[in-house]
Amino acid sequence: MSxxxxxxxxxMAPFREKFGHEKEFLQAVEEVAETVLPYIAKHPKYKExxxxxxxxxxxxxxxxxxxxxxxxxxxxxxxxxxxxxxxAIGPYKGGMRFHPxxxxxxxxxxxxxxxxxxxLTSLPMGGGKGGADFDPRGKSDNEIMRFCQSLMTELFRHIxxxxxxxxxxxxxxxxxxxFMYGQYKRLANEFTGVFTGKGINWGGSLIxxxxxxxxxxxxxxxxxxxxGDSIKGKTVAVSGFGNVAxxxxxxxxxxxxxxxxxxxxxxxxxxxxxxxxKKVDYLLEMxxxxxxxxxxxxxxxxxxxxxxxxxxxxxxxxxMPCATQNEVDVADAKELIKNKVPYLVEVANMPTxxxxxxxxKAAGVVFAPGKxxxxxxxxxxGLEMSQNSxxxxxxxxxxxxxxxxxxxxxHRSCVQYGYDKKEGKVDYVKGANIAGFVKVxxxxxxxxxx
Ligand code: GLU
Numbered sequence: 371m372s373x374x375x376x377x378x379x380x381x382m383a384p385f386r387e388k389f390g391h392e393k394e395f396l397q398a399v400e401e402v403a404e405t406v407l408p409y410i411a412k413h414p415k416y417k418e419x420x421x422x423x424x425x426x427x428x429x430x431x432x433x434x435x436x437x438x439x440x441x442x443x444x445x446x447x448x449x450x451x452x453x454x455x456x457x458a459i460g461p462y463k464g465g466m467r468f469h470p471x472x473x474x475x476x477x478x479x480x481x482x483x484x485x486x487x488x489x490l491t492s493l494p495m496g497g498g499k500g501g502a503d504f505d506p507r508g509k510s511d512n513e514i515m516r517f518c519q520s521l522m523t524e525l526f527r528h529i530x531x532x533x534x535x536x537x538x539x540x541x542x543x544x545x546x547x548x549f550m551y552g553q554y555k556r557l558a559n560e561f562t563g564v565f566t567g568k569g570i571n572w573g574g575s576l577i578x579x580x581x582x583x584x585x586x587x588x589x590x591x592x593x594x595x596x597x598g599d600s601i602k603g604k605t606v607a608v609s610g611f612g613n614v615a616x617x618x619x620x621x622x623x624x625x626x627x628x629x630x631x632x633x634x635x636x637x638x639x640x641x642x643x644x645x646x647x648k649k650v651d652y653l654l655e656m657x658x659x660x661x662x663x664x665x666x667x668x669x670x671x672x673x674x675x676x677x678x679x680x681x682x683x684x685x686x687x688x689x690m691p692c693a694t695q696n697e698v699d700v701a702d703a704k705e706l707i708k709n710k711v712p713y714l715v716e717v718a719n720m721p722t723x724x725x726x727x728x729x730x731k732a733a734g735v736v737f738a739p740g741k742x743x744x745x746x747x748x749x750x751x752g753l754e755m756s757q758n759s760x761x762x763x764x765x766x767x768x769x770x771x772x773x774x775x776x777x778x779x780x781h782r783s784c785v786q787y788g789y790d791k792k793e794g795k796v797d798y799v800k801g802a803n804i805a806g807f808v809k810v811x812x813x814x815x816x817x818x819x820x
Contacts, residue, residue, distance in 0.1 A: 374407075374408060377407055377411070378400070378403055378404055378407060381403050381407060381422070381423075382396070382399070382400055382403065385399055385426065389475075389478075391475070392474065392475035392478060392479075393475060394475045394476050394478075394479040394695060394696075394720070395474075395475045395476075395478040395479045395482065397479065397696075397720070397723075397724055398479040398482050398483055398720060399426045399482065400724065401720075401724060401727070401799070401803075402422075402482075402486065402803045402807070403422060405797075405799055405800040405803045405804060406422060406803050406804060406807050407422070409787075409804050409807070410422060415815060416811050416815075419811075419814065419815055421807075421811040421814055421815070422807070422811075424814065425456060425482070425485065425807070425810065425811070425814075426482060428453050428454060428455045428456075428478065428481060429454050429455065429456060429457060430453075430454040431451070431452070431453045431454070431474070431477075431478070432450075432451065432452045432453075432454070432525075432528055433449065433450070433451055433474070434449075434450045434451075434524045434525070435447060435449070435450070435524075436448040436449070436450045436502055436504070436517065436520050436521050436524070437520060438513070438516045438517045438520045439516065440509075440513055441510055441512060441513055446517075448502045448503055448504045448517070449472075449502060449503050450500070450501070450502045450521050450524065450525065451472065451474065451477045451499075451500050451501055451502065452477075452498065452499075452500035452525060452528055452529070452534070452536075453474075453477045453478055453480075453481035453498060453499050453500065454481075454496075454498045454528075454534055455478075455481035455482060455484065455485045455496070455497040455498055455499070456485040456496050456497045456810060457496035458496060458810050458813040458814045458817060459488070459489060459494055459495065459496055459809060459810055459813045460488070460493070460494035460495040460496045461495065461496055461530075461531075461532055461533055461534055461535055462496045462497065462498030462533070462534035462535070463484070463488055463495035463496060463497065463498060463534070463535050463537075463566075463748060463751065463752070464480065464481060464484040464488070464497055464498040464499040464500070464536070464537070464539075464748070465480075465499065465500075465501075465536065465537045465538050465539030465542065465567075465748075466499075466500045466501045466502075466536045466537070466538065466539055466542045466546070466550070467480070467499070467500075467501035467502075467539040467540045467541060467542060468501055468502055468504045468505070468506050468540070468541030468542050468546065469501070469503070469504075469505065469540050469541050470503055470504075470505045471503075472501045472502060472503045472504075473503065476695070477499050477500065477501060479695070479719075479720065480499040480539075480719055481497055481498055481499035482497070483497075483719055483720060483740070483741050484497040484498065484499055484748070485497025485806075485810060486741050486802070486803065486806030486807060486810070487740075487741040487742075487744070487745045487748060487806065488745075488748055488752075489805075489806040489807075489809045489810045490741065490742055490745050490780050490783060490802060490805060490806045491745050491748060491749040491752060491776055491780065492776065492779055492780075493749060493752035493753075493776075494752075495535075495748065495751075495752050495755075498534055498536075499539075500525070500536055501539065501541075501542070502517075502521060504517055504541075505541075506541045506546070507660065507662065508660075511545070514545065514546060514549065515549045518546055518549035518550045518553065519549060519550075519552075519553040521550065522549075522550045522553035522554050522557070523553065523557065525550075525554075526553070526554045526557045526558055529554070529564055530558075530562070530564060531562040531563045531564045531755075531758070535563065535564060535565065535566060535751070535755060536550070536564075536565055536566075537565060537566040537567045537748070537751050538567040540612075540694065542567075543567075543613065544567065544569060544579075547565055547567045547568060547569075548568075548569060550565065551564070551565045551568060551572075561573075562758070563754065563755050563757075563758025563759065566578065566751035566754040566755060567579075567751065567754075568754070573754075573757075573758050574754065575750060575751075575753055575754035575757055575763070575764070575769055576763070576764070576765065576766040576769050577750055577766050577769040577770050577773060578747075578750050578751065578754055578769075579613060579617070580616075580617040580620065580621075581617070581746045581747050581749070581750035581751075581773055582613070582614045582617055582717070582744050582746055582747030583613070583614050583615065583616060583617015583618040583619070583620065583621060583692075583717070584617050584620075584621045584746060584770070584773060585743075585744065585745065585746015585747065585749065585750070585773055585776075585777050586614070586617070586618055586690065586692075586715065586717045586743045586744055586746065587601070587617075587618055587621035587622055587625065588621075588746065588773070588774050588777035588778070589715070589738065589742060589743045589746070589777050589780065589781055590688065590690075590713070590715050590738070590743075591625065592777065592778060592781035593713065593715070593736065593738060593781070593796075593798075596781075596785065596796065600625075600626075601622060601625040601626060601627040602625065602626035602627065603626065603627065603628075604622075604627040604628070604687040604688055605627070605628050605630050605686040605687050605688070606618075606622055606627055606628065606629045606630065606631075606686060606687065606688045606689075606690055607629075607630060607631040607681040607682070607684045607686045607688070607689050607690065608629050608631060608632050608633075608681070608690045608691075608692050608717075609631075609632070609633040609638070609680065609681055609682075609690075609691045609692055609693040609697060609718075609721075610632065610633060610634070610691075610692040610693035610694075610718070611632045611633065611634050611653050611656060611657065611664050611667070612653075612657050612692075612693075613657070614692045614717055614718070614744070614747075615632055615653060615692040615693075615717075616650065616651075616653040616654055616657075618690055618692060618717060619632070619645045619650045619653065620650050623644070623645070623646045623647070623650060627688075628644035628645075628646070629644060629645045630642060630644055630645070630684070630686060631681035631684055631686070632645065632653065632664055632667065632681075633664060633680060633681050633693065634662060634663060634664035634665075635662055635663075636662070636663045636664060636665055636677065636678070637664065637665065637675060637676050637677040637678050637679050638664065638675075638676050638679055638680060638681040639664045639665070639667050639668045639673050639674065639675050639676075640673060640674045640676065640681070640684065641667075641668075641671065641673035641674075642673075642674075649667075649671055652667060652670065652671075653667075665677075680697070680702060682698060682702040682705050682706055683702075683705045683709070684709065685709045685710075685711070686709075686711055687711070687712060687713065688711070688712075688713040688714075688715055689706055689711050689713065689714045689715070690715045690716075690717050691714075691716055691717060691718050691721035691722070692717040692718055692721075693718050693721065694718055694719075694721065695718065695719060695720045695721060696720065696721065696722070696723050697718065697721045697722075698714070698721055698722040698723065698726050699723050699725075699726050700723065700725050700726050700729060702726060703722075703725075703726035703727075703729040703730050704729065706730065706735065707729065707730065707733040707735065711735065712735065712736060713735070713736045713738070714730055714735050714736070714737050714738070715738045715743055716737075716738060716739050716740035716743055716744070717740065717743055717744050718740055718744070719740045719741075719744065720740055721740065722737075727799075731799075736795075736796075736798070737798060737799060738784075738798045739798060739799050739802050739803075741802055741803075741806065742780050742781075742784055742798060742801075742802035745776075745777075745780055746773050746776065746777055749772075749773060749776045749777075750769060750772075750773055753769055753772055753773070780802075780805075783801065783802075783805035784796060784798050784801030784802050784805060785801060786801070786805065787800065787801040787802075787804040787805045787808075788800045788801020788802070788804070788805075789801070
């Protein structure tokens, strides 16, 4: 075994022993440890203070019962979570996910990624994540409201505008944030910026709905600029068709590129002419319908529908997975390599398996990790917090300019820590992991053994 491999195995061994069943969490930690351990070896202060070991241990994890009654009068129970990972650089910050796959491993992986992501934004936000194994699909508005209120009846005592500020994620949009915020306000008897992603007339920020997608495209623009290229004329395959995919399609269209594919649980759609103009906003309509079928797009606009397939077999310039974790596996990576797709830009959180990532890297595909690419979402949440503290609302132009500057700065940090002189190119995974790590690590050292 090489020195590097041995060091990684030694680091991972206690985590594997203790948390062997938490596979998503172990995957996220391993991906970070692989690039950060060699850096730590050159900076022993981080090793002595066991910073990476501490970073991978939540400061606190809350697991709670969510009892609620459905429309038929049946008693239902879900499990709620809030993982408060790290508060070295600011209050815990991160979304709430409602999805049947939510468990402690998924929550810990997301909270760990969030800590490094939030650090990259350069805003003062620690890392956290929460959610429940609740499936909002097929539920009535009243059921969603009763569920959100029951969840908040417990969660409210653990959060606060200077303690922990949740937001949306998969399955949690404006409606769910509204119901949770309403119940928080009632219990705490205060109107504060305790949530982000709020409605625009009660403390929300303009551009927040678009921010993750726009930010991802701004980051892609920087990757291309760095090699003297641009988005103009590029074809893009996107997975998912929700809020994030919509923001990506909107901005790519604006910058002269062409999103030719979107996907859903039923398969993917190939639109050779591109998802442009009015077709972009149809994505929102499709999401709001709750049908969860991208075939609707193909039927409406005469595009080709591929049932049960993912869009990674297409010959495109840029692949942008926007759906969920581990959606790009080894078979998909082989397809992307076969089709000579030059860029894989992760927009979802950890959408690529570790094995698939290794194949893509070895094949020379430029790979940008989610924690850098999708940081525009939480960065704009940070801007929403600033507006709430000021009791002001900024114009869309001001928010968008801040977002754009933040994404340029994240790209610059990735280049600073990830540029490989010998190879003459940027390792974005290494750059994002080390840049995110250093800021949190230094703050932890300054604050002592806490
Ligand atoms: N859920 C989003 C993320 O993964 C946004 C979190 C936030 O705005 O707090 O970063």
